Amino acid sequence: MMTKLKKVDVVTVGAGWTASVMAQKLTEAGYHVLSLEQGPVRWTNPDFKHNHDPLRYHVRHAMMVDLSKETWTWRPDPKSPTLPMRQYGSFNPGQGMGGSAIHWSGMLWRYLQTDYNYRTHHIERYGASKLPEGNRIQDWPVTYEELEPYYDQMEYDLGASGQAGNLNGVKIEGGNIFEAPRSRPYPLPPLEVTTPSIIYAKACKELGYHPFPQPAGITSRAYVDRFGNMRSGCLYCGFCTRYGCEVDAKAMPINTHIPPALKTGRYEIRPYSKVTRINLGPDGLATGVTYIDENGQEQEQPADVVMLTAFTFTNVRLLLLSRSQIHPNGVGNDRGLVGKNYTYQHWHSVSIGMFDSRKFNLFAGNTSTQNVIFDFQSDVFDHKDLDFIGGGMIFATPGEWDPLSNVTSFPKTLQPKVPPTDEKPKDDEEKLPWGQEWKDYLKAHWNGLADIELQGESLPYDDQYLDLDPVYKGADGQPLLRLTFDWHDNDKKMYAYIAGKIDEIMKQMGPTEYKTTKELDSYNIHKYQSTHPTGGAIMGSDPGNSVTNKYGQVWDTPNVFITGAALYPQNAGVNPTGNLLALCYMAGDAIRDKYFKNQNKLLST
Amino acid sequence: MLNKNDPNAGEAQRPSEHLSEDELLPQKNKITRRQFLKVSGAAATLIGAGFVLQACEPASLNVPYAPPAQLEYDAIPDAPMEPLPAGYDFFTSQEAKIVEAITSRIFPGTPDDPGALEAGVPFYIDKILSWYKGKVQYTYTEGPFAKTYEGDQPPGPDTEHIVYVKKAEISRYGFQDSIDLKEIYHNGLKQVEDYAKQKFGASFAYLTTEQQDTILKEMQFGKTKFEKPSDKEFFNILHEHTVEGMFADPSYGGNRDMVGWKLVGYPGAQRAYTPADLHDEGPGRPPQDIMMLHSFHPGQKANPNVIVPPSGSEELPQPNK
Numbered sequence: 001m002m003t004k005l006k007k008v009d010v011v012t013v014g015a016g017w018t019a020s021v022m023a024q025k026l027t028e029a030g031y032h033v034l035s036l037e038q039g040p041v042r043w044t045n046p047d048f049k050h051n052h053d054p055l056r057y058h059v060r061h062a063m064m065v066d067l068s069k070e071t072w073t074w075r076p077d078p079k080s081p082t083l084p085m086r087q088y089g090s091f092n093p094g095q096g097m098g099g100s101a102i103h104w105s106g107m108l109w110r111y112l113q114t115d116y117n118y119r120t121h122h123i124e125r126y127g128a129s130k131l132p133e134g135n136r137i138q139d140w141p142v143t144y145e146e147l148e149p150y151y152d153q154m155e156y157d158l159g160a161s162g163q164a165g166n167l168n169g170v171k172i173e174g175g176n177i178f179e180a181p182r183s184r185p186y187p188l189p190p191l192e193v194t195t196p197s198i199i200y201a202k203a204c205k206e207l208g209y210h211p212f213p214q215p216a217g218i219t220s221r222a223y224v225d226r227f228g229n230m231r232s233g234c235l236y237c238g239f240c241t242r243y244g245c246e247v248d249a250k251a252m253p254i255n256t257h258i259p260p261a262l263k264t265g266r267y268e269i270r271p272y273s274k275v276t277r278i279n280l281g282p283d284g285l286a287t288g289v290t291y292i293d294e295n296g297q298e299q300e301q302p303a304d305v306v307m308l309t310a311f312t313f314t315n316v317r318l319l320l321l322s323r324s325q326i327h328p329n330g331v332g333n334d335r336g337l338v339g340k341n342y343t344y345q346h347w348h349s350v351s352i353g354m355f356d357s358r359k360f361n362l363f364a365g366n367t368s369t370q371n372v373i374f375d376f377q378s379d380v381f382d383h384k385d386l387d388f389i390g391g392g393m394i395f396a397t398p399g400e401w402d403p404l405s406n407v408t409s410f411p412k413t414l415q416p417k418v419p420p421t422d423e424k425p426k427d428d429e430e431k432l433p434w435g436q437e438w439k440d441y442l443k444a445h446w447n448g449l450a451d452i453e454l455q456g457e458s459l460p461y462d463d464q465y466l467d468l469d470p471v472y473k474g475a476d477g478q479p480l481l482r483l484t485f486d487w488h489d490n491d492k493k494m495y496a497y498i499a500g501k502i503d504e505i506m507k508q509m510g511p512t513e514y515k516t517t518k519e520l521d522s523y524n525i526h527k528y529q530s531t532h533p534t535g536g537a538i539m540g541s542d543p544g545n546s547v548t549n550k551y552g553q554v555w556d557t558p559n560v561f562i563t564g565a566a567l568y569p570q571n572a573g574v575n576p577t578g579n580l581l582a583l584c585y586m587a588g589d590a591i592r593d594k595y596f597k598n599q600n601k602l603l604s605t
Numbered sequence: 606m607l608n609k610n611d612p613n614a615g616e617a618q619r620p621s622e623h624l625s626e627d628e629l630l631p632q633k634n635k636i637t638r639r640q641f642l643k644v645s646g647a648a649a650t651l652i653g654a655g656f657v658l659q660a661c662e663p664a665s666l667n668v669p670y671a672p673p674a675q676l677e678y679d680a681i682p683d684a685p686m687e688p689l690p691a692g693y694d695f696f697t698s699q700e701a702k703i704v705e706a707i708t709s710r711i712f713p714g715t716p717d718d719p720g721a722l723e724a725g726v727p728f729y730i731d732k733i734l735s736w737y738k739g740k741v742q743y744t745y746t747e748g749p750f751a752k753t754y755e756g757d758q759p760p761g762p763d764t765e766h767i768v769y770v771k772k773a774e775i776s777r778y779g780f781q782d783s784i785d786l787k788e789i790y791h792n793g794l795k796q797v798e799d800y801a802k803q804k805f806g807a808s809f810a811y812l813t814t815e816q817q818d819t820i821l822k823e824m825q826f827g828k829t830k831f832e833k834p835s836d837k838e839f840f841n842i843l844h845e846h847t848v849e850g851m852f853a854d855p856s857y858g859g860n861r862d863m864v865g866w867k868l869v870g871y872p873g874a875q876r877a878y879t880p881a882d883l884h885d886e887g888p889g890r891p892p893q894d895i896m897m898l899h900s901f902h903p904g905q906k907a908n909p910n911v912i913v914p915p916s917g918s919e920e921l922p923q924p925n926k
Binding site: 061192193194238363403404439472522 | 710711712713714720741742743744745746747749751763768769770773774776777778779780781818821825826837840841844847848849851852853854857865866868869870871872874875876877878879880882883884885886887889895898
């Protein structure tokens with residue numbers, strides 16, 4: 001039996017990055033914010049003090065969603081069968097206070113100016129027929145220039161480390177000369193990089209490219225932010241992505257925005273509270289949310305504003321599940337646009353080199369201790385004579401290696417030379433190495449291997465989308481979210497071209513031997529690739545082409561706001577976190593300063 | 606594996622709290638022998654018979670770890686390994702023999718060049734299966750379940766319980782079985798054993814290594830008729846568990862004496878590295894496991910080479926050198 005709880009000004013789904021940013025901004029201005037978090041409370045001290053255990057945190061995903069309770073179903077295209085992802089998995093959605101922002105890698109970017117007007121830019125430069133068939137590419141309703149002050153403040157709040165490459169239009173060698181102009185340098189100098197990263201940067205320079213150190217939301221020195229949070233410099237401990245940071249070097253909501261929000265006395269985080277739907281009144285506006293509490297009991301939480309600040313998938317699923325008479329297809333879905341423009345992220349280890357008698361110690365560091373080039377990012381390079389659009393960042397070589405998770409990925413996929421079959425391997429199982437030769441190879445070379453990786457753009461298509469699964473349900477008794485997704489021709493051509501460039505760079509690095517994966521395999525749901533699913537509730541210039549305006553405000557239901565990467569019309573060739581934080585800062589200020597003066601109305605854009 | 610000649614057989618059992626610091630510390634030129642002992646009725650009988658029973662319960666966290674006064678990173682020499690424990694909790698004796706044989710082919714070894722057997726991989730797998738609830742991955746277990754078919758047309762329409770998927774496509778969807786890990790091992794090992802007898806006329810554990818490799822290769826490439834689990838699925842799980850048993854923290858029962866980490870040069874659960882450590886291509890640190898990872902607080906020394914910066918300080922203190 002549901003009990004009705006005391007109303008709050010704002011209720012958020014989850015207590016992750018964007019929830020904490022909204023909470024900090026709004027509580028500062030006197031509003032009461034409640035975050036309903038499905039997982040537990042956790043703090044750096046004591047929860048992360050003794051967590052250097054890769055089996056538990058990396059292989060068994062201790063910080064992630066328990067799939068036995070909720071998972072996602074997948075089919076490569078609308079004609080193929082759908083099955084649930086029964087074990088991890090292509091992506092690692094988090095849970096618990098701080099969300100995925102506890103176990104994130106810390107890689108922190110600003111988008112390029114052309115990321116925001118992607119469609120217009122490409123048509124102007126190459127003509128409309130250059131865009132791939134069946135695409136849904138769309139301009140953002142916001143520009144880089146609008147977001148610059150928010151990027152700036154966000155980087156200082158996170159204690160970001162990096163080397164500026166474009167300071168107010170002045171290009172700085174050693175930084176990313178292709179980046180959009182910034183008004184201030186990073187607050188902290190860049191992190192240290194690994195030995196192969198240094199070899200990589202030298203090779204890139206020799207080939208005429210422009211390497212720079214990875215910017216990160218990880219402090220490289222001891223740091224105090226404007227809220228008074230005190231953070232230690234990075235220890236390069238090698239237990240970063242998939243772990244909480246035990247010295248608060250990695251920026252997490254629990255060492256940035258949650259403490260100042262809690263200090264106001266107007267912020268509450270309620271753990272073990274799983275939101276199951278947005279409640280709507282007869283006028284079609286939200287009245288709050290329903291959630292299942294720690295005892296499994298349904299509760300109704302009233303609020304003036306509902307914010308979907310959870311992971312991309314969770315936000316989209318909640319929109320679709322929240323049906324009412326006025327909005328029979330779910331919140332924001334009167335025109336059937338929820339679930340459209342689902343995109344993902346290329347993330348591949350493209351080339352692996354073995355450097356005889358070197359000891360690279362890649363077990364140290366973290367996944368940001370690397371060098372990057374943008375020379376093949378997005379439309380930085382001329383595609384006139386190429387048969388694809390887009391690109392990505394090429395980087396090498398991050399640290400944080402541990403044998404549990406990487407011993408099966410090396411150049412010599414050795415099979416014992418035994419009959420009956422000498423067939424070429426068709427899938428990941430058939431590629432598994434084993435036996436004495438493999439063991440000898442690991443002994444001789446594990447510490448002398450280095451790879452070059454690609455993180456690339458993902459474009460939206462008509463046959464790539466999210467919807468509710470007709471068959472499978474979660475522990476909450478409601479349909480799971482279904483993904484229809486596979487790589488398209490443009491992806492394969494883009495990958496093949498860049499793999500060729502990566503092959504040249506690896507060769508230039510001078511390894512004893514190396515192997516480049518020259519072709520992109522079809523997508524599969526079981527191998528980890530990236531936790532950057534994006535889209536499904538995109539922002540746009542008007543209700544005809546999007547679910548929300550540029551503040552994430554749902555056109556059809558103006559007291560519902562969405563944050564995070566669900567808002568992305570397409571995904572750029574870098575980690576999405578920097579952009580979604582900048583957007584959240586902008587939206588938070590607008591809500592704080594303008595929304596409450598004119599509640600339940602669309603903010604002017 | 607039996608070792609009737611082991612000098613430790615019959616030695617008095619001591620709870621781990623009474624181990625001296627000396628016995629806990631990794632010492633120069635000596636591989637630590639830790640004797641965490643689980644005394645039970647069965648154990649007492651086995652010990653009486655000349656076996657050595659070792660469980661892998663972790664040392665008490667109250668025993669302090671003090672780093673040696675001077676860090677010397679000498680090369681760690683090879684040394685003969687201790688014999689394997691005999692006490693499986695989940696596998697039958699026959700199943701244990703097959704698991705030992707299979708994992709020894711995936712990751713071969715000898716006492717001088719330790720592999721899966723010496724590291725205790727079968728023991729690690731046994732522990733996952735007996736501590737089942739806490740030790741395996743999150744798995745969504747609701748139906749309907751996949752059923753594969755060959756050819757272009759499925760045998761029928763999908764039902765409430767079955768989703769038909771082309772055999773060539775099924776591996777894209779990852780793990781899809783409807784049975785749990787314990788059944789997978791029981792059924793899988795039985796099928797391996799039956800197949801060995803059918804193909805080569807003897808139990809799997811008694812085949813030549815070439816014959817064993819032949820069978821494993823056939824499983825890996827999906828050439829047998831195994832079902833529930835399929836051959837590929839079972840091979841994949843065995844491989845996965847062998848890797849885990851070689852390289853997970855020793856507190857899970859495998860990677861005994863950190864032999865897996867020593868093989869590849871991974872220093873295990875270290876607290877911190879300096880920028881100089883990232884680029885140092887010398888012998889490197891000896892590995893340590895998570896039980897040796899002492900607590901620390903900002904301002905304290907993590908080890909003589911790394912000082913954790915005090916929170917909020919204006920500048921990084923210089924390490925003592």
